[in-house]
Amino acid sequence: MTINEGDTSWMLISTGLVLLMVPALGFFEAGLIRSKNSLSSLMQTFSGLIILSILWFIIGFTLVYAPSPSGIIGGLKWAFYIGVPLNSSLDYAPSIPGVTFATYQMMFAVITPLLITGAFVGRLKWNAFFVFIIAWSIFIYYPLAHWVWGKGWLAKLGVFDFAGGIVIHTSAGMGSLGAALVLGRRKHFGPDIMVPHNIPLAVIGAGMLWFGWFGFNAGSALASGALAANALLTSQIASATAGLVWLVLSWKLSKKPSVTGVITGAIAGLAGVTPAAGFISAQSAFFLGIIVGFASYYGILLIKQRLRIDDALDVSSVHGITGIIGSLAIGIVASTIINPSGPNGLLYGNAAQLGIQALGVAVAAVLGFGGTIIIMKVINAVIGLRVKPEEEEIGLDSTQHGERAYGDEWGVSV
Amino acid sequence: MKKITAYVRSERALVLKDQFRKIGISAISIGDITAWTSSRKVTLQRRGIPVSYDLVHRAKIEVYVKDDMVDLVLQTITDNTRTGELGDGIIAVSDVEQVINISTSAKNEDALLDH
Numbered sequence: 001m002t003i004n005e006g007d008t009s010w011m012l013i014s015t016g017l018v019l020l021m022v023p024a025l026g027f028f029e030a031g032l033i034r035s036k037n038s039l040s041s042l043m044q045t046f047s048g049l050i051i052l053s054i055l056w057f058i059i060g061f062t063l064v065y066a067p068s069p070s071g072i073i074g075g076l077k078w079a080f081y082i083g084v085p086l087n088s089s090l091d092y093a094p095s096i097p098g099v100t101f102a103t104y105q106m107m108f109a110v111i112t113p114l115l116i117t118g119a120f121v122g123r124l125k126w127n128a129f130f131v132f133i134i135a136w137s138i139f140i141y142y143p144l145a146h147w148v149w150g151k152g153w154l155a156k157l158g159v160f161d162f163a164g165g166i167v168i169h170t171s172a173g174m175g176s177l178g179a180a181l182v183l184g185r186r187k188h189f190g191p192d193i194m195v196p197h198n199i200p201l202a203v204i205g206a207g208m209l210w211f212g213w214f215g216f217n218a219g220s221a222l223a224s225g226a227l228a229a230n231a232l233l234t235s236q237i238a239s240a241t242a243g244l245v246w247l248v249l250s251w252k253l254s255k256k257p258s259v260t261g262v263i264t265g266a267i268a269g270l271a272g273v274t275p276a277a278g279f280i281s282a283q284s285a286f287f288l289g290i291i292v293g294f295a296s297y298y299g300i301l302l303i304k305q306r307l308r309i310d311d312a313l314d315v316s317s318v319h320g321i322t323g324i325i326g327s328l329a330i331g332i333v334a335s336t337i338i339n340p341s342g343p344n345g346l347l348y349g350n351a352a353q354l355g356i357q358a359l360g361v362a363v364a365a366v367l368g369f370g371g372t373i374i375i376m377k378v379i380n381a382v383i384g385l386r387v388k389p390e391e392e393e394i395g396l397d398s399t400q401h402g403e404r405a406y407g408d409e410w411g412v413s414v
Numbered sequence: 415m416k417k418i419t420a421y422v423r424s425e426r427a428l429v430l431k432d433q434f435r436k437i438g439i440s441a442i443s444i445g446d447i448t449a450w451t452s453s454r455k456v457t458l459q460r461r462g463i464p465v466s467y468d469l470v471h472r473a474k475i476e477v478y479v480k481d482d483m484v485d486l487v488l489q490t491i492t493d494n495t496r497t498g499e500l501g502d503g504i505i506a507v508s509d510v511e512q513v514i515n516i517s518t519s520a521k522n523e524d525a526l527l528d529h
Binding site: 036188192193390393394395398401402403404408 | 423425426428429448457458459460464469497
């Protein structure tokens with residue numbers, strides 16, 4: 001099919017928007033943790049951007065999107081991007097250049113494993129991180145993305161995931177839970193070590209994430225037009241309603257509306273609407289945002305407070321629980337009026353879709369949780385996961401990277 | 415009444431705070447300071463190139479105690495901050511003439527309760 005210039009423009013911009021989410025995630029995390037570990041989170045996200053871009057170029061794109069007879073993993077015909085068309089399209093996105101589709105999807109492959117860095121805070125060795133994101137991409141993300149988006153076996157069963165609720169948020173969210181369990185709690189786990197050192201930085205990060213999410217969700221239409229417009233609108237509405245729920249709940253519990261709460265709620269809403277953004281109406285997104293707002297807030301109370309699992313930045317709740325709910329919501333409120341290529345849900349006469357979505361979610365949750373635990377345990381046995389206890393107390397910035405986030409007025413000191 | 419001033423590794427301040435609570439100290443102050451000693455250098459890096467610095471971050475902890483608490487407090491500080499490496503810092507003990515609790519107007523040992 002001919003390349004459409006309008007569609008190509010939107011997809012080039014969307015690629016940049018999703019790229020921006022990677023440093024945004026770093027700022028969001030860095031602001032919410034203590035300064036002595038802030039560079040380590042920024043380093044994980046930024047170095048992850050570099051490593052995972054290369055990995056996608058060499059082997060990732062072909063393993064996810066090249067045709068496969070089995071439906072288990074893609075072939076090798078597009079390894080090193082060789083043969084990916086520049087002047088014509090792939091049938092995944094018929095109106096944009098093949099390389100634009102491949103590079104837009106690169107950004108998703110980059111950010112997905114990096115979501116788990118929120119669980120790593122303050123105790124993971126950088127070399128263990130390096131091995132982890134490569135292994136996690138090859139053994140979890142690439143197969144799962146192939147199954148759902150690369151015409152694999154889950155896609156053939158009719159599982160739908162618009163922008164990554166199953167492939168991205170469920171797998172990374174449940175992966176974070178597994179990672180936190182294998183890593184164990186940070187030393188002195190409690191309020192003393194959970195001091196956000198720069199909340200304005202976290203607000204900048206959250207704002208940039210929200211902005212970038214328009215490329216993530218509306219870009220997943222893979223073209224400009226009405227479908228992209230709907231995805232952008234549903235994203236905005238669900239984010240706002242989830243943010244409002246968090247604002248009210250924090251106000252109720254702490255007697256004061258919380259800044260870190262309202263930004264977390266907005267991110268939870270965006271994660272929740274991601275799988276459904278291109279299948280549901282703005283009216284449905286309004287209520288989806290409310291539900292994921294409650295679920296993520298009480299998820300944190302359960303996982304962090306009650307069970308005392310140290311998923312430091314609550315990825316399991318903010319991305320995992322929300323991603324699961326949003327993916328199931330497709331099975332309830334999706335409508336072919338919104339997207340003729342998508343499914344109808346329960347409320348539109350197709351009850352079976354809910355079961356199909358539940359299967360997709362279950363596969364991603366099991367693979368994300370179990371696969372992460374296995375990868376983490378293997379890395380722990382071979383090179384070790386955690387820094388030494390004294391290094392953990394001093395902080396990862398100076399002990400792992402030989403740098404500190406902030407200098408003094410009269411010069412740099414350590 | 416004594417004032418104990420300790421210059422310790424910043425990363426041990428959290429642990430020390432909890433230990434002080436256990437031995438019955440009701441209040442301390444912790445300052446984030448920059449220290450310099452003639453013999454000490456730390457190597458970090460800047461833009462991928464190694465650089466040595468001789469200014470280091472430390473915590474300055476001040477605590478006012480009754481005379482009979484001094485030995486226990488000194489022991490608590492050394493037990494919880496010593497690594498045996500150079501750079502563990504020093505502790506100074508000095509006499510105090512008066513302590514006044516601003517909110518209750520209590521003086522000296524009484525002033526140390528919940529100020």
